[in-house]
Amino acid sequence: MAQARIEPRGEAIALGVAPARSSWVASLEAGAVTGATGGALMMATLMAQAAATGYGALFPLNLVGATFRGPEALVGGAGVMLSGLLLYAITALVFGTLFSMAVLGKPRLAPTLMVGVAYGLLILLFMTYVVLPYANPIMRQRVIGVPGAWFFAHVAFGLGMGMAPLIKRRFRSRREPHEQPTILAEQ
DSSP: OOOEEEOTTSOEEETTTSOOOOHHHHHHHHHHHHHHHHHHHHHHHHHHHHHHTTSOTTHHHHHHHHHHHGGGGGGOOHHHHHHHHHHHHHHHHHHHHHHHHHTOSOOOHHHHHHHHHHHHHHHHHHIIIIIHHHHOHHHHHHHHHOHHHHHHHHHHHHHHHHTHHHHHHHHHHHHHHHHSOOOOOOO
């Protein structure tokens, strides 16, 4: 007796042949959301610090934009800020997806928050001492001058990463109704 199910895209798939929705899809989706969450928390921290010290809230985007534009990026402009925002967003999404993929199982929130903060601090070390000296020495010079803000920004990023279990559960629960087979035909 052959059975089939209807996929969300309207395709009929024979049961037992089609791969079940894996946690990879949920992890990729959750990773993007986790990265965006951590990135937003980190950027908000950096923007608040920049505004409080008189540089202006958008200055961190200029610093990231200096990767492409060099020292003239510090005077700003819409193009510099947009290129900085794009590079920052891509980086946050990549780091978020990597973290989410690393916690594939069903981890508990409290330990994952601690691991997320540790991950954020590892990213601080990686960016400060490996990436920035070569890719953006202007930004490295500035962040070394404000170690407290740089530290707390990465802690905020790590807290966003630590929310991965909550975000993954949400994406998995959204998918569960689609994983129930619908009998299309019997022979």
